Amino acid sequence: MVADLGASDVFGPATCPRLIVKVGSALLVAPDGQARREWLASLVADIAGRVAAGQQVVIVSSGAIALGARRLGLPKGGRASLEDAQAAAATGQIALSSIWAELLGAHGLTAAQLLVTLDDLEDRRRYLNVSATLGRLLTLGVVPVVNENDSVATEEIRFGDNDRLAARVGAAARANGVVLLSDIDGLYDSNPHGNPDARLIPHVAQIDADIMAMADTRSSSGMGSGGMVSKIEAARIATAAGANLAIATGRIDHPLAQFGETGHGTVFATAGNAPARKAWLSGGLTDRGSIRIDAGAARALSSGRSLLPAGAIEVAGDFSRGDLVRIIDAEGRAIARGLAEYDAGEAARIVGRRSDELADLLGYAPRSALVHRNHMALL
Template identity: 75%
Template sequence: MVADLIAERTAAPFAPAACPRLVVKVGSALLVDPAGAIRREWLASLVADVAGRVKAGQQVAIVSSGAIALGARRLGLAKGGRASLEDAQAAAATGQIALAGTWASLLHDHGLTAAQMLLTLDDLEDRRRYLNAAATLDRLLKLGVVPIINENDSVATEEIRFGDNDRLAARVAGAAMAGGVILLSDVDGLYTANPVTDPAATLIPRVEHIAAIEHMADRHSASGMGSGGMVAKVEAARIAVAAGAHLAIASGHGDHALARFAATGHGTIFVAATGAPARKAWLRGGLTARGTIHVDAGACAALKEGRSLLAAGATRVEGRFARGDLVVLAGPDARPIARGLAEYGDADAVLIVGRRSDEHEALLGYAPRSALVHRNHMALL
C-alpha cells in the first residue's frame, strides 16, 4: 500500500491531466547500442508511449542524445567520436541525420509529425534568441508536432555548449513552459550514495530541497556514453524546478519506459517551485553568468525581501561584464542567492561598490542609475 502511494505521488505530476506539456530526455546509452547502432525496437516502444500521451492530450517534446555515437560508428572514429572536439563535431553532423530520420519515421507510424530543433547554449542564454526558440517550440507543440531537440554539437565549442542534454532538457522546459521533465537514463534515480560502489545505497523517491541532497550526486556514468552523470541531472533539476517544472529521473531500460514510469512511479522526482514569471525563470536558469557581485548581510536580507541591490550593500566584484550581462549575486558566505542583469559594467561597478548613492555621480562622472541590479531584472535562487 505504501509503495502504491509513493508510485502514484511520483508519477502523477507528469500525467497528461496534470502536465499539459512534457519534455522527455533520452540518453545515448539507451538509444544507441555499444556498437553504435540505434536500438530501433526499444525506441519504437518509447514512441508508442509518446503517441499514447499525445492522444491523451499531452504535448510532448523530445530531447534526444545519440547523434555523436551514431556518427562515430558511420565514420569509424575512435573513442565513440569524442577523441577531439573536431571528431565530435563531425560525428554529430553525420549522426544527426540518422537520428532525426529514425524519430520521424517511427512517429509517422503513429500519425505524428516530427520537427528538428538544434540548439546551442547561446540560443537559450541570449534573451532575444531564447524568445525566438520559445516561440518556435510553442507553435510546433500547438500544431501537434513532436519536436526532436538536440544540442547543435556540429558547431558548438567548449565555451558555448551545454555539454549534456540533461541541462538542455531543463532549459527547453522553461522555454516551452512545460510542467514536467522526465530524464530517461541508464540509472533509475538519485540514491543516498553511488549504487555502483555502495550496495547499501537506497533510492530517494522525492526531493523538495535540492541544496540538501547535492552532495549525493557524482559524475559517474554507468554506460560511459553520457557526459555528466548525476551531477548534471541534479543541476538540470535545479533549472527545471526554478522554472516551475517538476523533474523526474527514471530508468529507460526495457520496453515502454514511459508507460512503466506512469504505472510504477519508480524513480526520483524533484518538486517544482511555484510558477515564476517567464523572465524570472529565464534568469534563474541561466548558465553563463559573466561575473559575481558579493553583498553584505544587510543587502542579502534586502534581496530576499524583493528589493534591488544598491551599491552600498555590495562588498566586491568579480569577473568581466558589461551592462545588461547576467551576473550572480553572492551572500557573505559566497553562496549564490540571486541572478540578475547588471546595471553597470564591471569597471564602473568597482568604483561604486560600498559607496552611498550621493557619492556615485562624482565617482562615475555621469548621472548614476538607481541600483547595481534592479529587482525587476533579478531572480532569487
C-alpha cells in the first residue's frame, strides 16, 4: 500500500527534530578496505548542515569489521569465522570512531561512541539506559555514533545487520525519522539488478504482503550483511515506533542533502507516535516462545482486549513469566508481541480453558490474562 509523502515533508528539521542516519559498510569502506574519506566528508557536511538547522542527528555506522580486516590481513573481509569477525571489529572500531570524530570535529561537532549488543536493546532495563544516554547526548549537542558491538556478539545473539539496529536505536532515541543510506536507492517491485524494467516504489503507507513480496535477501555489494528483507523489517520497527523511514542511495556525494532535495528513494510512512513501552515491545527481535490463538481471540486483540486463556490454541517454547512472547493467529502469522503472565508450563495447562476453571487447574488464584493488553503491542 503506498502513500504520497516526500522527503522534504517528513525528514526536514521542522518536521523531524530527531533523525537517525544509517551508513552501510559498502558506502563507508572501499573494496580495498580503505575508508572512503572524501565521500564521508561530504556526508558529514550534510549532517553538520542539519545540526545547524536545529536537527538532532544520530549516526548508525557499519564498517568496523571491514576496516579491521584490512589492518589485520584477514581473509574474506574478516568474516571467515566468528573469531576473525570479533578480532576485526575490535581493531576496526578504533579506526572507525576516530574517522567520525575527526570529520565531525572539523565542523565544530563533538562525537560520542556507543557500542551496543542485541541484548542491550531487548532487555527493558538496558534499553532504557541506552535511551537515557542517547537523549542526554543529543540535548548536549553531541552527535552519537552507534554500532553493534561485534567484538563480543555471537551468531546467536546479534542484530546481524545495522538496518534493524538503526530502527531500534531510533525507537530508543524517540526519533522522528530514520534514513538508511544504502548501495540501492529504494524498494523496487522486483530485483533491479536482474530486471531492467524494475520499478521504484517511492512511498509505502503500510507494510503488507505485497510489499514483503518485493524484498530480496541479497545485498548487491557482497560487503554488507543486510538485504531488502532487513530494510523492510527495519521499516516495520521504525514506523511502529512513530518514525518515518527512508531508503536512499549513498552512491553519490552529499547523499543526505541530495535525498532532501530530490526525494529519490522509498519512504515508509508511520501511522503516528506509539507509547514508548509499546514501541519497545513491537520492535522486539527475540522472543522466548509463542502462543497460537483462534480467530475470536485475534479479533478481541485487534479491538484492544487482553489475551485470555480461552482464546489460546497452543503454546510453544520455554518461557517464564515476564518473558517476551510472540502471539500468532491460526495460520501462523505474528499479530502481536507481549510479556507472558505465566510460564510456558502453566500456560500450556490453561490453554482453551474458561476463567472460572483456572483456580482449580493451577491451585492458586489466577492472573486475569495470558498476556495483558497493557504489556502487548499489535504488529
